[in-house]
Amino acid sequence: MKALKFIIVISCLLLVIACNEKGDKSIAGVYVMSFKNEYSIATDTIVIEAYSIEAKSFQVERRDGFHRIREGNVLPKEFKREHWIATYNEEKQVLQESEFGKQIYINQDAGTLSFGATYRKIR
Template identity: 35%
Template structure:
């Protein structure tokens, strides 16, 4: 009876471990969005990778390329890159960055993430 109880406890821990690993895998990836207005065009990319510092820590790299439109003509393309650290909150199901309060929420299927009110689609 005691062996059966120990095996059941180990099975529960194994299931919990698999669940947290699958969540971590779905958070990683490259996500993109494109936008256009009468004043500019832009492409925005988020690259989310697990950090080597801890299990719940992620590195986020945001790459933005944009072109201003002045008098109906596209200007030269400009680029911005920023990097930050975030941590995964299992309770809230969100990646949080503390310096600026940015939060990234992954979709249930892992094919998209939301930063503020902006939806990014997974490309790889």
């Protein structure tokens, strides 16, 4: 009987802990942004994946797809892709890449990042 009470108490504690946990606060994920102006139509994607959890390093891939607009004509889509490794500074909430000085500002609560523009997290 004591064992059954103990199991029930432990189960209730685990249930309370699981219910009080907030959503995924990981910065890893896929972030997207799109825009259109008189010169181009673009969609950008930034994919952040854990590289080394101990070193707080992340692999960042930026994929850009864009159509140039010249004299009112939409030109064929062009693509660019970049890869780099960045270190996350939790205090400043920024991913920093040291070779080229790139910085990505993370807002985990809103699920967004800033890298010249605001990207929203889709997964």
